[in-house]
Amino acid sequence: MKIWIKYTAFFGLGIFLFTLLMSVAKSPEDVIEGEWKELVWEYEKTDWNKLPMGNSYGKDSGYIKEVAGQNLVIHKAEKWIFYPNGKLLLKGENYSKEIAWKIKGRGNILELKYDNNNTEHYSLTELQKDKLILNFDTSAHTRGIARLTFEKIN
Amino acid sequence: MLRKYSNSRSLSDNIKLGSLSAFAAGMVNIGSLLLFFSFSSNVTGHYAILAAELVKGNLYQIAVVFSWIFLFFLGSFVSNLFVIHINAKNSYIAHSIPLILEIICLVTVAVYGEYYYRETLAETEILLALMLFAMGLQNGLTASISNFAVKTTHLTGTTTDLGVLFSMFTKKEFRTNETLKGRAKLLVCITLSYLSGAVTAGFTYTHLNFKMFYMVSLVLVIIIIYDLSKLKLKLYWHHRKLIRLRIEDVILIEESKEKSVAS
Numbered sequence A: 001m002k003i004w005i006k007y008t009a010f011f012g013l014g015i016f017l018f019t020l021l022m023s024v025a026k027s028p029e030d031v032i033e034g035e036w037k038e039l040v041w042e043y044e045k046t047d048w049n050k051l052p053m054g055n056s057y058g059k060d061s062g063y064i065k066e067v068a069g070q071n072l073v074i075h076k077a078e079k080w081i082f083y084p085n086g087k088l089l090l091k092g093e094n095y096s097k098e099i100a101w102k103i104k105g106r107g108n109i110l111e112l113k114y115d116n117n118n119t120e121h122y123s124l125t126e127l128q129k130d131k132l133i134l135n136f137d138t139s140a141h142t143r144g145i146a147r148l149t150f151e152k153i154n
Numbered sequence B: 001m002l003r004k005y006s007n008s009r010s011l012s013d014n015i016k017l018g019s020l021s022a023f024a025a026g027m028v029n030i031g032s033l034l035l036f037f038s039f040s041s042n043v044t045g046h047y048a049i050l051a052a053e054l055v056k057g058n059l060y061q062i063a064v065v066f067s068w069i070f071l072f073f074l075g076s077f078v079s080n081l082f083v084i085h086i087n088a089k090n091s092y093i094a095h096s097i098p099l100i101l102e103i104i105c106l107v108t109v110a111v112y113g114e115y116y117y118r119e120t121l122a123e124t125e126i127l128l129a130l131m132l133f134a135m136g137l138q139n140g141l142t143a144s145i146s147n148f149a150v151k152t153t154h155l156t157g158t159t160t161d162l163g164v165l166f167s168m169f170t171k172k173e174f175r176t177n178e179t180l181k182g183r184a185k186l187l188v189c190i191t192l193s194y195l196s197g198a199v200t201a202g203f204t205y206t207h208l209n210f211k212m213f214y215m216v217s218l219v220l221v222i223i224i225i226y227d228l229s230k231l232k233l234k235l236y237w238h239h240r241k242l243i244r245l246r247i248e249d250v251i252l253i254e255e256s257k258e259k260s261v262a263s
Helices: A003-024 A054-059 A061-068 B011-036 B044-056 B059-086 B091-115 B121-145 B156-168 B178-262
Strands: A034-046 A079-082 A087-092 A095-104 A109-113 A119-127 A131-138 A144-152
Touching (some): A003 B059, A034 A061, A034 A131, A095 B121, B011 B121, B011 B178, B059 B091, B091 B121, B091 B178, B156 B178
Antiparallel strands (some): A034 A079, A034 A144, A079 A087, A095 A109, A119 A131
């Protein structure tokens, strides 16, 4: 076989594989659109000995939300509604706030932008049609990595 | 810096090329990390991510990371293609083309990022793809023309080689070896330049944002112009020498004429 045929076949195969994968896969921007309900806040990795009463508090979702999310706007929310135009509506009990969302990297970073141009970044650890897991580093009170799990409700 | 090829290159040629291109790569890598949350000058991490995404079965991420690795490979391929096919005709042009292509890629990222970027995922991935292609071009060029002595877009091999060299220098026979000393000097320069580029990008990111890629392009232009200026300088000296020779010839002819008239 002539060498140029081999090279064309090699690069053609690469382009074919990429096109095939892209046509089958769904963009994370499309998957995330819709209404998500917070299920649980957890500590994935943390300095357990710095938590009051040690390990038992480290498993209390409400306590973790209070501690790990205290400086974050999202901590008042219970429902997250992602709109296709890049708007995110955070809804809680007697609380509603509209912010902007973007997905960065290879689809693994969720960027939230507030009116005052402040931004927060969350790691999109898992994004399926009915389940969303976000991770973020915490530094308030306890150093570690927190995890938020959501289920899709609409 | 660019004209000479393979073993005809001096240590000084490699240090100049290595330092400047490593500075550019350090800036690009940190620039992409800060702007797009992904590295663009090294692919080892991307191979690890590809493996992780394959395990998770995330088809979209597999496609994206695969395309990034493929484009880095393509950059190196294209770079060496120019070097080996045009080198015999004009080595300076053969070695400049990959750098010109790299500048085009980086300026495209800068212009698009500054005026058109709406921060969509597709845009982010395409701009990152361009940067990975640009880094592939640069790494392919420096490795190719320096006989694999200079690789500037990642420091894994450089750090390994430095570790080996530093352990060799515990023996006197190696400490006095000029080749090994030169190699160590080159690797230290590459490492420090890469780090300087990365730190510069980190400090200037908030002020420059996408404009930092103009700065990187300027560094690459310096690499191209340096040799061009040397070539022009050489031509200038050659021209002056010719003129001087002609003047001397005229004087000699005049003198011989005077002598013939006198006789």
